[in-house]
Amino acid sequence: MKYWINIILPDLRKDLKIPLILSVGYSKEDMEVLIPALEGYCDAFEVSTHYVGKDLSQIGETVRTITALTNKPVFMKISPHIPDVVAFAKVVQENGAKGIVAINSLGPTLKLDAAKRRVLMGNESGEVWTSGPAIKPVALAIVNKIKTAMPNFTVIGAGGIESATDIVEFLLAGADAVQMLSAAMLRGxxxxxxILKDLPVVLTSLNFKSVKEVVETPLQKGNVKYQPSHPVIDHGKCNLCGICERICPYFALEITNRVVVNIQECFGCGLCESKCPAKAMSGVL
Ligand SMILES: Cc1cc2nc3c(=O)[nH]c(=O)nc-3n(C[C@H](O)[C@H](O)[C@H](O)COP(=O)(O)O)c2cc1C
Ligand code: SF4
Ligand code: SF4
Structure with missing residues (x-):
C-alpha cells in the first residue's frame, strides 16, 4: 500500500484529467484502514463485497462502515452469486452507497488441461473465477434487473466488454457507465x-446520434407467446444448405428438393430461423 500511496497515486492524480475511482476490498476491517489512507487520492471508491458473503445484513453493515469513513461517493460491487440482486442493491443504497458495479467474476469455476490431466490454474481446490465474454449475459441480466427495479440508482456495468458494441448493449440494458478489464488484459x-475511437462509428451504424440517446432508449422485451409459430420459408432465398434440418431439435424439418416444415412436430423454438445463413426463414422470432 505504501508504494501506491507514495508513488502510483500521486503520479496518477497529477497526470489524470478525469475522475479517479479507486477499487478496494474486502472486509470491514480492511476498509477501516484503506479508506482513510486512500481518501485524499480519489474522487470515489468502488468496494467489492466478493468475500463478505451473501448475508444482506452483513453486507449492509459493511457498506455502513465504509460510507461512514468517507465523504466520497461509494459504489458497491456485486458478485453474480448473490441470489437476490435487487435486494442487495436496495441494502447498499439504504446504507449510503451511491451506486452499484455489476458484476464481479463468476465462480467458482474449473479450468482443465486434459492433456496434462490437471487443473490448469486456481486455488488449492482447483477453483478459479471466470470473467470476460462468458459472463457478459449474466452481467447484462443483473444490470437490467437492478436498473428496472431502481431506475434512479446508478449502475456501472462490467463483465465481458470487449468492443464498442458491447458498451451499447450495456447502456441499453440500463448501465450508466461501463468498465472493462479482461479484454484489455488479453488484447492489450x-x-x-x-474502443473509444470505434464508439462513434458503432453508434452511427446502429442509428444512434449519441451515447445519451442510447441511455434514454428503452430496451424492448419480447412478448411471451403461448401458441407456437412455425417458420415460413422463402424458397427464393433458400440455398438448400441443410443447416436448419440438421439443427432442428424436434426433427420438424425435411429437405427433399425444398425445405418442408412439419408443423405437427415443430415446437416454434426459432432455432432454425436464428441460424439460417440465407435469412430465408421468418415467422418465429
Ligand atoms: C485478474 C483479475 C483480477 C481481478 N481482481 C479483482 C479484485 O481484486 N476486486 C474486484 O472487485 N474485482 C476483481 N476482478 C473482477 C473485475 O474487476 C471485473 O468485475 C470482472 O473481471 C468482469 O469484467 P471483465 O469481464 O471486463 O474482466 C478481477 C478480474 C480479473 C480478471
Ligand atoms: S438453413 Fe436456410 S438456407 Fe439453409 S436449407 Fe434451411 S432455410 Fe434453406
Ligand atoms: S422453429 Fe424450432 S422446432 Fe420449429 S422447425 Fe425451427 S428449429 Fe425446428
Whole structure:
C-alpha cells in the first residue's frame, strides 16, 4: 500500500484529467484502514463485497462502515452469486452507497488441461473465477434487473466488454457507465483507446446520434407467446444448405428438393430461423 500511496497515486492524480475511482476490498476491517489512507487520492471508491458473503445484513453493515469513513461517493460491487440482486442493491443504497458495479467474476469455476490431466490454474481446490465474454449475459441480466427495479440508482456495468458494441448493449440494458478489464488484459491496454475511437462509428451504424440517446432508449422485451409459430420459408432465398434440418431439435424439418416444415412436430423454438445463413426463414422470432 505504501508504494501506491507514495508513488502510483500521486503520479496518477497529477497526470489524470478525469475522475479517479479507486477499487478496494474486502472486509470491514480492511476498509477501516484503506479508506482513510486512500481518501485524499480519489474522487470515489468502488468496494467489492466478493468475500463478505451473501448475508444482506452483513453486507449492509459493511457498506455502513465504509460510507461512514468517507465523504466520497461509494459504489458497491456485486458478485453474480448473490441470489437476490435487487435486494442487495436496495441494502447498499439504504446504507449510503451511491451506486452499484455489476458484476464481479463468476465462480467458482474449473479450468482443465486434459492433456496434462490437471487443473490448469486456481486455488488449492482447483477453483478459479471466470470473467470476460462468458459472463457478459449474466452481467447484462443483473444490470437490467437492478436498473428496472431502481431506475434512479446508478449502475456501472462490467463483465465481458470487449468492443464498442458491447458498451451499447450495456447502456441499453440500463448501465450508466461501463468498465472493462479482461479484454484489455488479453488484447492489450490500447484496447481502451480503440474502443473509444470505434464508439462513434458503432453508434452511427446502429442509428444512434449519441451515447445519451442510447441511455434514454428503452430496451424492448419480447412478448411471451403461448401458441407456437412455425417458420415460413422463402424458397427464393433458400440455398438448400441443410443447416436448419440438421439443427432442428424436434426433427420438424425435411429437405427433399425444398425445405418442408412439419408443423405437427415443430415446437416454434426459432432455432432454425436464428441460424439460417440465407435469412430465408421468418415467422418465429
Ligand atoms: C485478474 C483479475 C483480477 C481481478 N481482481 C479483482 C479484485 O481484486 N476486486 C474486484 O472487485 N474485482 C476483481 N476482478 C473482477 C473485475 O474487476 C471485473 O468485475 C470482472 O473481471 C468482469 O469484467 P471483465 O469481464 O471486463 O474482466 C478481477 C478480474 C480479473 C480478471
Ligand atoms: S438453413 Fe436456410 S438456407 Fe439453409 S436449407 Fe434451411 S432455410 Fe434453406
Ligand atoms: S422453429 Fe424450432 S422446432 Fe420449429 S422447425 Fe425451427 S428449429 Fe425446428
Amino acid at each position: 491496454k490500447d484496447l481502451y483507446q480503440k
